[in-house]
Amino acid sequence: MSKVKILTDSGSDLPLTFLNEYNVTLLPLQVHLDDKEYEDVIAINPKVIYDAMRSGKAPKTSQVSPNTIKDKFTELAIQKQPSVYIAFSSELSGTYQTAVMIREQVLEDYPELDLTIIDSKCASLGHGLVVLHAAKLAENGASKETIINEVNHYCQHMEHLFTVDDLEYLRRGGRVSRASAFVGGLLNVKPLLNVEDGKLIPLEKHRGRKKLFNRIIELMEERGVNLEDQLIGISHGDDEETALQIKQSIEEKFGSKHFLINMVGSTIGAHSGPGTIAIFFLNEKANTQYDIS
Numbered sequence: 249m250s251k252v253k254i255l256t257d258s259g260s261d262l263p264l265t266f267l268n269e270y271n272v273t274l275l276p277l278q279v280h281l282d283d284k285e286y287e288d289v290i291a292i293n294p295k296v297i298y299d300a301m302r303s304g305k306a307p308k309t310s311q312v313s314p315n316t317i318k319d320k321f322t323e324l325a326i327q328k329q330p331s332v333y334i335a336f337s338s339e340l341s342g343t344y345q346t347a348v349m350i351r352e353q354v355l356e357d358y359p360e361l362d363l364t365i366i367d368s369k370c371a372s373l374g375h376g377l378v379v380l381h382a383a384k385l386a387e388n389g390a391s392k393e394t395i396i397n398e399v400n401h402y403c404q405h406m407e408h409l410f411t412v413d414d415l416e417y418l419r420r421g422g423r424v425s426r427a428s429a430f431v432g433g434l435l436n437v438k439p440l441l442n443v444e445d446g447k448l449i450p451l452e453k454h455r456g457r458k459k460l461f462n463r464i465i466e467l468m469e470e471r472g473v474n475l476e477d478q479l480i481g482i483s484h485g486d487d488e489e490t491a492l493q494i495k496q497s498i499e500e501k502f503g504s505k506h507f508l509i510n511m512v513g514s515t516i517g518a519h520s521g522p523g524t525i526a527i528f529f530l531n532e533k534a535n536t537q538y539d540i541s
Contacts, residue, residue, distance in 0.1 A: 413523025
């Protein structure tokens with residue numbers, strides 16, 4: 249029996265090296281900059297997006313190409329490959345809905361297609377940690393049923409805590425009002441946001457980054473479970489220095505040993521902007537243990 253194939257899209261913000269190492273198939277979202285279209289992760293580096301935004305440009309994004317999805321699903325059907333596609337939150341992208349529609353089309357021609365599509369209701373490395381967990385289970389020969397159960401558990405218990413350096417980028421995406429963005433920039437007010445049921449939800453506002461980051465550590469203590477042994481995700485909008493400072497704070501507070509740090513990808517970064525910092529962890533102990541070193 250062949251191993252289960254794991255698929256994800258670039259809303260997971262996983263490094264290409266990880267995707268290749270764990271044999272995960274990537275469906276890239278589209279990034280639009282200077283009248284050109286790029287496949288996220290494959291054809292554009294997020295640093296390019298952040299530099300463009302700093303110079304005043306406003307990159308746009310769109311979901312995974314339907315043709316790309318159909319070609320991959322058809323290939324899986326022909327190969328009779330059992331598969332699980334873990335998708336970027338349906339509240340933040342139309343990719344999940346499109347994938348479900350295309351699966352139905354492919355099933356008409358290939359009724360033996362064995363593909364489960366899961367709406368992760370997660371984003372960035374919160375999504376990525378779910379995918380990574382599933383990929384490690386698949387590599388270890390776990391059954392499809394086991395993988396689906398674990399993925400659902402991770403999706404339901406993944407915490408997202410993040411902030412942006414400039415509210416203007418979220419305003420452009422309709423996440424905050426023009427007045428809130430202006431006042432926030434004027435008073436150095438930084439938003440603390442999280443993701444609930446796949447949606448971006450403002451949680452609190454704090455004056456200055458130091459207070460904000462202290463509050464994130466407090467919330468980790470309140471919500472997190474087994475933080476010393478978890479794989480904790482930290483993503484950043486081209487601000488590795490701050491990401492490493494947060495990592496050190498988490499190490500000192502909780503004794504955490506396992507981290508995945510990566511830049512927020514082009515698709516999400518085009519909306520959150522340079523200076524974004526996000527932390528991801530589980531609020532309930534994982535069901536399955538494996539080597540996360």
